[in-house]
Amino acid sequence: MNIGVVIVSFLAVNLDFFFMLLFLLNKYKFNEVLWGYFSAVIFILLISYSIGFALTRLFPEWSLGILGFVPIWMAIHDEDEEYVSNGRKGLLGVVITYLSTCLGCNLAIFLPILTGKNITDLFETLFIVGGLTLGVTILINAIRRIQTISNIMEKHGDQLMKICYVVIGLYVMFDSGLINHIYQWL
Template sequence: MHYGILAITFLSVNLDFFFMLVFLLKKYRLSQVIWGYFLGNMILLTASFFIGRTLTLFLPEWLLGVLGILPIWLAFHDDDDEQADRSGRSPVLNVLVTYLAVCAGCNLSIFLPVLVGESMAHFLMTLVFIGVLTVLVVIIIKQVATLPVVQRVVTAHGERLMKICYVLIGCYVFWDSGLISHLLALW
């Protein structure tokens, strides 16, 4: 697994949630937000990995490269997720449920094709890598969320940058799965 692709995938698929982290960090303690976000990421990565493993039992990896269309589709699809009322729950559970409600579909669609065909050892390294990124991102967001320049850039260009990343991830999945080389070999 290429760690640069993992980092770009993680950052782009979670970009919209970074805005929510700003609000969650104002409402809950740093450790509570980290735990909820961390658990959400681990749940979605594990689901993506095992769904992908199941698919590889029935289909060749190059054919699973077609899943690369999912991130590209997401780039051109408006996300209208609304937050549900989460009162009465623990702060960690509130963050976890918020993350799953907002990001489950996107994360599964993006990480499933990226993790298809990975070995268990690589997947475990991926969990550690994304786990570390999760903690770092929350700490960094806590520090920079108050900077006016950051708020202006993200407001002005965040949506566009996220869509570009999704398209690039989809193209990477097409290439990495062998789909493109398989299709070219047919000609």
């Protein structure tokens, strides 16, 4: 297992989600975000390892672009009430956000990396990516506490998060080839 490839792949594939962590850390408790993010990442790695390239045989790549509608729906779905997290909703919210915005890209990257690897390679990858997930979440949480960033997030966080959801949703649809596929149908 090439540790460098795993690290670079994780960072590259999650770069856009790091920005989303700012919003999620403002909305939910740190532990909910950490465990939600960690659970979603580990889930994706286990799926990648377990089914290998079978997903690409069952579903064409463009069909994963349908997941782009989930963050757009989340942006449109108006939730003006102040939210007091009860633990489960926050964790589930982070898992759903991560899977809806990052599932396609993560599968596209980690399926080839983990296909044909042994169980030791899987555990090594889980350990490395788990550590990166923890480190990134702590770092983003520290950045979020900088007063300038905190003021911007407090003043414009909801609007910025909705814009980010829509942009990520559209990106998922374009990147997966869904938009191109629909265009060819027309």
